[in-house]
Amino acid sequence: MKKHLLGLSFLLMMGMMLAACSGDSNQASGEGDGEWSPEKPVEIVAPAGAGGGWDTTARSVGKVLEEEGIMEQNIGVVNKEGGGGAVGWSYINSQNNPHNIFVSSPPLIFVPLNGQSDLSHKDFTPLANMIADYGAFAVAEDAKWENLSELFDDMKDDPSSVTVVGTSSPGSMDHMQFVSIAKKAGVDIKKIRYVSAQDGGGMTQILNGSADVYSTGIAETVEQVKAGKVRVLGITAEERIEGDVLSTFPTAKEQGIDATFVNWRGFFGPGDMTEGQVAYYEEKLKEVSDSDAFAEIRKNYGWNEMYMNSEEYAKFLDEQREELSGLMEELGLVSN
Numbered sequence: 001m002k003k004h005l006l007g008l009s010f011l012l013m014m015g016m017m018l019a020a021c022s023g024d025s026n027q028a029s030g031e032g033d034g035e036w037s038p039e040k041p042v043e044i045v046a047p048a049g050a051g052g053g054w055d056t057t058a059r060s061v062g063k064v065l066e067e068e069g070i071m072e073q074n075i076g077v078v079n080k081e082g083g084g085g086a087v088g089w090s091y092i093n094s095q096n097n098p099h100n101i102f103v104s105s106p107p108l109i110f111v112p113l114n115g116q117s118d119l120s121h122k123d124f125t126p127l128a129n130m131i132a133d134y135g136a137f138a139v140a141e142d143a144k145w146e147n148l149s150e151l152f153d154d155m156k157d158d159p160s161s162v163t164v165v166g167t168s169s170p171g172s173m174d175h176m177q178f179v180s181i182a183k184k185a186g187v188d189i190k191k192i193r194y195v196s197a198q199d200g201g202g203m204t205q206i207l208n209g210s211a212d213v214y215s216t217g218i219a220e221t222v223e224q225v226k227a228g229k230v231r232v233l234g235i236t237a238e239e240r241i242e243g244d245v246l247s248t249f250p251t252a253k254e255q256g257i258d259a260t261f262v263n264w265r266g267f268f269g270p271g272d273m274t275e276g277q278v279a280y281y282e283e284k285l286k287e288v289s290d291s292d293a294f295a296e297i298r299k300n301y302g303w304n305e306m307y308m309n310s311e312e313y314a315k316f317l318d319e320q321r322e323e324l325s326g327l328m329e330e331l332g333l334v335s336n
């Protein structure tokens with residue numbers, strides 16, 4: 001009888017020890033729904049090379065988090081380039097750690113739809129959207145078109161007579177922002193000739209005449225406009241952007257094309273984050289968004305404020321997928 005009781009006592013003690021260990025492990029890894037804060041430096045992944053929109057956003061937010069004392073832990077920004085973002089997404093998925101977050105934008109919708117990645121926004125936790133960026137359609141200064149109406153009139157007659165270049169692959173950012181505006185203007189988007197300059201040579205191609213129109217981000221055009229080498233026929237924003245050069249860029253809407261295209265950009269974490277982890281990043285990213293320091297950064301890059309919390313962001317992403325998948329299906333770019 002004593003041996004039996006001793007055996008039961010031993011099993012109970014072992015069970016309690018295992019439960020305690022498990023509880024300690026869960027707390028360390030952030031499991032559960034209690035309050036959470038990072039236990040080590042936070043890594044922000046930009047799923048592309050240096051200098052692009054993801055990289056600039058990641059580094060800008062990281063800088064404000066540290067310099068304004070919003071986050072106590074150190075922030076490291078790393079570039080995981082390749083696959084239109086898929087390499088970085090795979091990295092985050094494999095790490096599965098709340099200390100690793102990443103910045104993304106519409107390619108997180110496009111790339112899975114066109115079959116370049118098995119991971120989609122559904123595999124990650126939306127933390128907060130931060131900014132709205134917009135597309136610009138630039139041509140060489142000596143191009144024959146003075147505005148979007150003239151360009152699209154030619155393209156309505158013969159869409160393939162104009163070569164459009166962008167740095168993203170077909171079915172991703174630069175391509176889709178152009179076709180979304182062109183479609184509203186009455187162009188047969190299935191016949192548009194789009195070429196991808198993923199080496200970053202899109203501006204060079206319109207300057208040397210090997211392409212006609214450069215579909216890119218607004219900020220990427222400013223220096224060449226200042227130099228008098230290119231002009232911007234139109235941008236995809238709802239209204240003109242503030243700034244010495246930026247304010248001269250006309251919108252598609254003011255040219256009679258009732259269309260906009262927003263390049264939202266925000267932050268995501270692994271797919272199984274807890275409520276406490278999400279709440280932590282929501283709070284810190286909202287502080288960044290509301291800060292004077294980040295307002296100045298937005299002004300410098302021509303970004304608009306577009307903060308959404310995790311719940312709002314998740315709903316918005318589902319709506320974006322519904323909207324953008326229809327456009328890609330029309331182009332035959334959705335992978336079965």
